[in-house]
Amino acid sequence: MTSTVATRGPVRVVGTGLLGASVGLALTTRGVEVVLHDPSRTALALARDVGAGRPATPDDAPPALVVVAAPPDVTADVVLAELAAFPDAVVTDVASVKGSVLDELRAAGADLTRYVGSHPMAGRERSGPAAAVPELFVGRPWVVADSGTSSAAALLAVRALAVDLGAVPVDMEATAHDAAVAVVSHVPQVVSSLVASRLRDASDQALGLAGQGLRDVTRLASSDPALWTSILAANADAVRGVLRDLRGDLDVVIAALDRAAAATGPETVELGALAAIAQTVADGNAGAARIPGKHGGAPRTYxxxxxxxxxxxxxxxxxxxxxxxxxxxxxxxxxxxxxxxxxxxxxxxxxxxxxxxxxxxxxxxxxxxxx
Structure with a gap:
């Protein structure tokens, strides 16, 4: 199968972690020439060995598209370098934060007509090129964030990349994207890590009682600390807002539990305490019911x-x-x-x-x- 992004030259992937290597794998399986670059020679060699493409050389033809898959704290610097090195290429990045990257590029005077921010909403608990799979993006949303001056051709190239990899393009403004991922991705990571951290001092007897509920809540806690430090710092404004609201909700529950603990029996619990606890659980039911169902469709009852x-x-x-x-x-x-x-x-x-x-x-x- 050929790909629409292969029409004007090779695709250059900068950064060969999970996302970059998976982009390379998905494109090479579709007959697209992919050249890879990574400051880590080990990661670059491993990405080559798993079939994500070949290391870039000075003799390579200029790329039509550059995909930057670097940590958020260095994404803008890498995008700037790629825009300068390849003046005819469209450059996109797949960082999970879009606003801070765009702000840095705008401040640096980058050519934003050839830049489009993007973010595939896909991932795994494992990281690195060894964890890459070509099907990682199939059926997943792929945010396409216009820089404000992105050309129609640049936007088309990035949407075509998403479609070629089996994803579903979703147009979003950068700050709206960051607010959205704070709620659906970044805060869940923090909460999962906080809950899992409580297990450090738990007794073996307590851990022996663990069931699927604990595994579900703590699944994200195995994520890479260095990567998530970069992500959370880059999206600090949006994440801290959600966490402050969450802290308020926790304060309500704690106050209700304080009143319940002070009671001598269920009938003596202070008025409203049990209702506050029940309302917290009910609000969770309502929120969970809004999560899209199979293949991203409307929620269904099974x-x-x-x-x-x-x-x-x-x-x-x-x-x-x-x-x-x-x-x-x-x-x-x-x-x-x-x-x-x-x-x-x-x-x-x-x-x-x-x-x-x-x-x-x-x-x-x-x-x-x-x-």
């Missing part, structure tokens, strides 16, 4: 069927094959391991009205279901 899966080779594959034989499509799947037991619980989300049929089919095939 039914869940849970089966016990022996922790032995081939059993999960057998379960999925039986679901397929039952003629039921899985909308989502979650596997949770039972503490101290050689089984897992596979929770399968299906469309309303399909759960009874699936339960009957799986029971007939010998699967033990969890009510």
């Amino acid at each position: 039914e869940v069927v849970t089966a016990l899966v022996p922790d032995t080779p081939g059993e999960l594959a057998r379960l999925l094959a039986d679901v397929g034989d039952a003629g039921v499509n899985l909308e989502d799947l979650r596997l949770e391991h039972s503490a101290g037991r050689p089984v897992g619980m596979a929770s399968m989300w299906v469309l309303p009205g399909r759960s009874e049929h699936l339960e009957a089919e799986l029971s007939a095939r010998g699967w033990r279901l969890v009510s």
